[in-house]
Amino acid sequence: MISKQMSDTLNKHMNLELYSAHLYLAMSSCTNELGLKGASNWFFVQYREEMIHFMKFYSYLTDQGVVISLLASEAVPNQYSSLLDMVQKTLVHEQLITSCINELIEQAVREKDHATQIFLQWFVTEQIEEENNDRDLIAKLKLVGNNGHGILMIDGEMGQRVFVAPIGSPLAV
Ligand code: OFO
Numbered sequence: 001m002i003s004k005q006m007s008d009t010l011n012k013h014m015n016l017e018l019y020s021a022h023l024y025l026a027m028s029s030c031t032n033e034l035g036l037k038g039a040s041n042w043f044f045v046q047y048r049e050e051m052i053h054f055m056k057f058y059s060y061l062t063d064q065g066v067v068i069s070l071l072a073s074e075a076v077p078n079q080y081s082s083l084l085d086m087v088q089k090t091l092v093h094e095q096l097i098t099s100c101i102n103e104l105i106e107q108a109v110r111e112k113d114h115a116t117q118i119f120l121q122w123f124v125t126e127q128i129e130e131e132n133n134d135r136d137l138i139a140k141l142k143l144v145g146n147n148g149h150g151i152l153m154i155d156g157e158m159g160q161r162v163f164v165a166p167i168g169s170p171l172a173v
Contacts, residue, residue: 002064006113013100014057015071021050023076023093027086030078036151038159039083045163046090052169053123060119083151084141091134098127122166 002010028043061068080086101123108116137154144150 002061002066002113002116003111006107006111006116007061007064007066009104009107010057010061010116011066011069012071013104014054014061014068015073016097016100017050017054017057018070019074019076020093020097021047021054022073024050024090026076026078027080027090030080030086031083034083036083036155036158038155038157039086042158042161043086045161048163052165053126056119056122056169060116064115083154084138087134087137087141091131091138094127094130094134098131101127 024043024046028040028047031037031039031043058068077089080089101120105117105120105124108114108120137158140154140157141151144154
């Protein structure tokens with residue numbers, strides 16, 4: 001049993017996860033255009049992870065008997081000054097998502113909604129990893145600055161990222 005208020009805010013957040021997926025898919029396209037194939041791969045993997053996050057919310061809500069609402073999707077930016085700019089904006093976006101997850105948990109606690117609290121725990125851990133990955137990349141990109149060899153080395157590392165669907169994930173897109 002989930003309250004209307006709780007399901008509405010979860011539904012809203014589900015749409016934000018879809019926005020995240022679109023944001024990173026656009027970044028994958030931008031980096032591809034710049035010739036940074038590794039970074040393009042990294043953002044594409046990030047896109048796929050966001051689709052899993054979206055589907056986790058979708059499955060949770062439908063399992064709770066909620067008919068989901070897909071809201072109109074906001075256009076995402078596709079102009080960036082550099083790879084560093086993209087990753088810095090990624091970190092800012094992930095910090096926003098972290099604060100949204102925290103607010104969702106606070107609401108679930110207020111409503112004594114234990115099921116939703118348990119559901120959201122996975123996202124608490126996930127957000128630590130998301131922010132940490134971005135901070136690592138920002139630090140490396142700042143170290144190399146405008147050095148082309150350095151950027152290509154980081155691009156090569158970003159190309160190693162592999163998508164791994166979390167155990168029990170509703171859908172590997
Ligand atoms: Fe779904 O964590 Fe990023 O946005």
